[in-house]
Amino acid sequence: MTKHISMIGFVGGIVIALLVGVLPFSGISPAGQRCLAVSLLAVIWWATKVMHPGYTSVILLTLYVLLGVAPANVVFGLWTTPIIYMIIGAYLIAAAVNESGLGKRIAYSYILRYVNTYRSIIVGMYVLGLLLSFIIPHPWPRSFLIMSVVAIIVKSAKIPLKDAVNIGLAVFAGSVPTSMVLLTGDATVNPVAVEMSGQAVSWLGWLWMMGLPGLAATLLTLGLQLLLYKPSAEVHVNKEEIRKLLRDLGPLSGAEWRCILWIGLAIVLWATDSLHKIHCGWIALVVAMGLALPKVGGVLKPSSWREVPIETAFFLTAALAIGRVGAVSGMNAWVASVLLPSNAPSNAFLFALFVTLIALAIHMCLGSVMAVMGIAIPTLIQFGESAGMTPLVPSLLVYIAIFIHYILPFHHMNILVGLGEKQGMYTDKDVIRFGIPLTAIVFILPLAVVVPWWKIIGLL
Structure with missing residues (x-):
């Protein structure tokens, strides 16, 4: 079935691109029409998984040129x-934390102190995800690190499979809202959402604007999971085994100390970027290189470069290019004039509701967060200008709507990477059961938290 869909997408994408490229459209420049044709080809191929997104991305970029x-x-x-160097630095920092053993030490220490029951395990998955987001700037390595500890808990406590699945889902589902709190919580997506707005936001500026919405999304998602998933049996965590693993790590090693010092420096510099004017991306890259230096670093090895996915870098380049090239060619303005009303609602709540609906509709079809951002943000920024909205508002509203939304695993990579019994243990069915009621949070968050908060701080 998947192969048939891919073949239909392959042929259909080419046909639609050719038709859009040659049919007469009024009000759009020739460059804008070519941009629309090529962009639709890539979007269709991404949505139908014709090939790996990295290959489709390179084709899109090459055709633009x-x-x-x-x-x-x-x-x-x-x-x-x-931005791209922040992503590279984030993957290298994550590799250093994992290779040094610092991440496991933090996870073991938290579990020994705070985890006793099933409920505390679920809560702990969210709390650990948030805590580790300060030192590991990407949700995937955070989640896999936590899952390595979860596997020990599940085995030693003899947790039934049904409850183990819920715990695995908590790890990866929790990685979604907790990644929203810090600009470096997801160094792949969060900075790009800012970049697409065309405005500069400091590390503390993001925390000021998105910290409360991110925490609210975390609490709402956690509350929903605790409500939907009840334990089938009483859980007794075998802490002696966790203590043994912590003892086996020994005292803090030199590599761990060097990790703490370099990442501590990164956090201080990130938090003060509005003063020294050094972008968070350069800080991440410099800290990553520091972790590779002899004597003062020595944590990163030549093999650590394998943790940096070049295909993800090209996918992000393509997603951002759709918006940039669309603006230069005139495609964005034309799409906005054809698909959207001439005037945006001046009421902030109505505007947020409208943006959320549009973003979700596109996300349901395409699935990819980055692809939807590349299409929706430039168009809705253009749309919001009629209501006097600063570009940051529609950009972040689109980001919030699609970043916390998923019904099927392919709607969010944080969920997709944990799918299967060898990863997070949950299945498509488990994701759908959680994702459908989660959609209510997608609408509650902007209307009950985001817009009121942004009004208080003056963004709206």
Whole structure:
């Protein structure tokens, strides 16, 4: 079935791109029409999984240049910004935390102190995800690190499979809202949401705007999981085994101390970026290189480079290029004029509701958070101008709506990477059961928390 869908998407994407490229459209420039054709081809191929997203992304970027839609420095513009180097640095820092053993030490210590019952295990998965987001700037390595500890708990406490599945789901579902709190909580997505707005936001600025919404999303998601999933049996955590594992780690090693010092420096510099004006991306990259230096670092090895996924970098480049090239070619303005009303609602609550509905509709079809951001944010920024909205407002509203939304696993990579018995232990059915009621939170959050908070701090 999947192969049939991929083949239909492969052929259908080419046909639609050719039709859009040659049919007469009024009000759009030739470059804008070529941009629309190529962008639709990529979006269809992404949605139907014709090939790995990295390959589709390279095809999209190459066609933009070869067809003269935009110059190469615009198409590959992400590589000239610190955003891409923040992503590279984030993966290397995550590798250092894992390789040094610091992450496991924190997880073991938390469990020994705070985890006793099934309920405390579920809560702990969310709390650990939030705590580790300060030192591991990407949710996937955080989640896999926590799952390595969860596997020990499940085995030693003889937790039934049904409850083990719920715990695994808590690890990966919890990684979604907890990643929203810090700009570096998800160094792949969060900075790009800011970059697409065209405005600068400091590390503390993000925390000021998104910290409360992120914590609210975390509490709402956690509350929903505790409500939906009750334990089938009483759980007794075998803490002696956890103590043994912690003892086996020994005292803090030199590598762990060096990790603490370098990452501590990163956090201080991130928090003060509004003063020294050094972008968080350069800080992440410098700290990662510091972790590789002899004597003062020595945590990162040559093999650590394998943790940096080049395909993800090209996918992000393509997602950002859709918005940038669409603006240069005139595609964004044309799409906004054709698909959206001429005037945006001036009421902030109605505007937030409208943006959420549009973003969710696109996300249901495409699935990819980055692809939807690349399409929806530039269009809705253009739309919001009629109501006097600063570009940051529609950009972050789109980000919030699609970042916490999923019904099927492919709707969110944080959920997809944990799918299966060898990862988070949960199945498609478990995700759907949780994702459908989770959609209510997608609407509750902007209307009950985000808009009121942004009004208080003056963003709206």
